[in-house]
Amino acid sequence: NNKEWQAAYSVIEQLENAGFEAVIVGGAVRDTILGRPAHDVDVATNAMPEEVKSVFNHTADIGIQHGTVLVIVPAGSVEVTTFRTDGQYTDHRRPEEVQFVRSLQDDLQRRDFTMNAIAMCRDGSFVDFYGGRQDIEAGIIRAVGNPQIRFTEDALRMLRAVRFSAQLGFEIESATLKAIQNKAADISWIANERIKAELDKIWTGKDVFKGILMLEQSSLANYLPGSFEAKQWCDFKAHHKLIGWAYFAVLQGECWQDVLRSYRLSNKEIGFVRAVIAALDALKRGWSNMDYLMFTQQELETARYVAELRELSVHIPQQSIPELQAQLPIKHQKELVVNGSDLLTWSGKKGGPWVKEALQKMLEAVVNGELQNDRQQIKEWIEHEYFHEG
Ligand code: ATP
Numbered sequence: 001n002n003k004e005w006q007a008a009y010s011v012i013e014q015l016e017n018a019g020f021e022a023v024i025v026g027g028a029v030r031d032t033i034l035g036r037p038a039h040d041v042d043v044a045t046n047a048m049p050e051e052v053k054s055v056f057n058h059t060a061d062i063g064i065q066h067g068t069v070l071v072i073v074p075a076g077s078v079e080v081t082t083f084r085t086d087g088q089y090t091d092h093r094r095p096e097e098v099q100f101v102r103s104l105q106d107d108l109q110r111r112d113f114t115m116n117a118i119a120m121c122r123d124g125s126f127v128d129f130y131g132g133r134q135d136i137e138a139g140i141i142r143a144v145g146n147p148q149i150r151f152t153e154d155a156l157r158m159l160r161a162v163r164f165s166a167q168l169g170f171e172i173e174s175a176t177l178k179a180i181q182n183k184a185a186d187i188s189w190i191a192n193e194r195i196k197a198e199l200d201k202i203w204t205g206k207d208v209f210k211g212i213l214m215l216e217q218s219s220l221a222n223y224l225p226g227s228f229e230a231k232q233w234c235d236f237k238a239h240h241k242l243i244g245w246a247y248f249a250v251l252q253g254e255c256w257q258d259v260l261r262s263y264r265l266s267n268k269e270i271g272f273v274r275a276v277i278a279a280l281d282a283l284k285r286g287w288s289n290m291d292y293l294m295f296t297q298q299e300l301e302t303a304r305y306v307a308e309l310r311e312l313s314v315h316i317p318q319q320s321i322p323e324l325q326a327q328l329p330i331k332h333q334k335e336l337v338v339n340g341s342d343l344l345t346w347s348g349k350k351g352g353p354w355v356k357e358a359l360q361k362m363l364e365a366v367v368n369g370e371l372q373n374d375r376q377q378i379k380e381w382i383e384h385e386y387f388h389e390g
Pocket residue numbers: 025026027028040094110111112113116117154156157
């Protein structure tokens with residue numbers, strides 16, 4: 001973290017020595033004023049991208065069409081973006097084209113909220129044309145300029161306002177909130193992956209309840225897949241986004257998969273949520289040896305957490321999954337000494353759904369201690385259970 005700042009300061013110093021203006025902008029400035037640890041220390045400059053590249057030995061083009069050059073210095077790497085204004089907005093999304101400008105004020109003016117439109121110089125002084133520090137002090141999210149126009153330009157900004165309210169616990173200023181209410185339907189223009197990225201940050205925010213409340217009060221929730229039900233989130237706190245998605249999924253009932261898929265969650269993410277829902281089910285049923293074998297600690301903990309928040313009265317195993325697994329005859333399905341092809345050889349039968357079924361029964365019998373994990377014993381058991389009943 002400190003390294004990131006060192007790197008940014010060294011980049012600014014070199015740009016200044018070459019006769020350019022350079023400042024720290026965006027989230028890092030906001031978070032520093034808030035006393036929060038800042039990640040991504042971004043630098044903005046009046047040097048054109050080609051000029052930035054000429055000042056440093058090591059650079060990489062990471063978004064040169066938007067004016068961003070990655071500068072690599074001994075302390076680390078820094079994203080350096082040329083002052084710019086956004087071009088024409090089409091489709092209520094951020095423009096593909098930008099215009100580079102030489103004035104810091106123009107660059108700050110295109111930014112979304114006052115708290116995100118503050119620049120910090122190398123000497124620690126601030127450039128703050130829009131009262132950003134005062135708004136941070138008061139805990140207010142306020143659009144830069146006319147909120148109605150700003151949200152018409154780029155609809156994602158509305159969801160960013162809500163996301164910041166969850167992350168920082170800030171209030172959305174009333175004209176800004178009113179403009180979101182007016183423009184909420186425009187959120188449909190935004191790609192679901194980008195909406196997902198904002199929801200990821202809401203789930204892990206320090207005041208999720210406020211975020212969901214704002215999602216409903218702003219009307220944005222009406223235009224997003226699924227139902228949010230703010231009152232269900234009042235005690236929610238998550239250190240991982242997937243815990244949020246699992247909790248959200250449970251609120252959707254039967255159709256949870258369709259809802260999560262519409263946010264473009266990956267198969268892996270859906271898999272985690274499915275396991276949590278299965279674990280929740282197992283908690284409700286009463287927990288079996290098979291369940292211990294199937295779930296990971298994180299899945300169980302998430303399921304427990306969801307059960308607690310939803311005030312489900314369930315039996316909750318107090319021990320950890322690894323401890324419970326240690327007491328089982330086998331710790332993993334792979335430890336079974338018999339596999340599907342053994343069954344085919346022994347029976348002389350054709351493969352079919354019965355193989356999977358038999359393996360499952362065998363696994364259950366072994367895990368429950370009714371059958372030893374021993375080839376000879378399993379062979380006798382399977383002959384008795386499967387091959388001799390016609
Ligand atoms: P985080 O801590 O989540 O990274 P951030 O404020 O740094 O928050 P970024 O998405 O990294 O957010 O954007 C960096 C800066 O770029 C913002 O602080 C803001 O000044 C500007 N910005 C980002 N997205 C938009 C947008 N949609 N419209 C206007 N300005 C934006």
